[in-house]
Amino acid sequence: MPLGTPTPEDRNFMREAHAQALASYEAGGVPVGAVMVENGAIIGRGHNRRVQDSNPVSHGETDCMKNAGRRPNYSGVTMYTTLSPCMMCTGTILQFGIPRVVIGEAKNFAGNIEFLSERGVEVVLMHDDDCIELMSRFIEERPDLWYEDIAGNE
């Protein structure tokens, strides 16, 4: 599936994901945030909690999935994430059949956009300046923590 184009609504929801990332940064954590949207409403928010909860599998997307709770399906859901998804989060999106993913940026971490797209997920890449700036600042300040979070698998 070819990459999509962000709508004005996408830009608004990315601000909410960025707010999640910023909250994590301010708490000393990894600044990746996510929100999930269905029918124009946010059904879950989350951010990386590796530091906050000592939990390596709590990335922005998985924390958001946890906070959205149990659901019968995800066929109408869009996942917004400030950073291109790692392989764990890519697998999560595919396993639960989330059909659309809006990504803040892929400059600091390429992630798995092509893999998602090949498997039928509509991917929108925003190249969002605020997301790029926050993640760049974090990687410069805390390369140790970034390397640990991504387990060296860039």
Next chain:
Amino acid sequence: MPLGTPTPEDRNFMREAHAQALASYEAGGVPVGAVMVENGAIIGRGHNRRVQDSNPVSHGETDCMKNAGRRPNYSGVTMYTTLSPCMMCTGTILQFGIPRVVIGEAKNFAGNIEFLSERGVEVVLMHDDDCIELMSRFIEERPDLWYEDIAGNE
């Protein structure tokens, strides 16, 4: 990488993963369990907690990862799981660079053995009767919960 053969140690650790699965079954949850082993010792145990914690991303493998806590790397780790890993857990294994996965069974759910193997993970499939029996019983008793957990992506 070709499929590996289980060692006597693998068979012992699979009993621990099965005990986790059974504990989840007895609590009314999805009976998939996992343990992680390094240098011959268990460093984490876990099981699916969809029901127990209302958390859809808490599968056996991810709960085990959470319980093992923060680690600099996983280069000496083996993941034991009673059921062949779904795409989320497959992505988790790949993202964190876990080099070896021992799987109880793939009869009730095929999972992603070939994908793991293609990406360089040593996979051992045990065809364990106890794992097959427990999962079969659960799927027969709770098809609704099984379908929800796997989000229809069998």
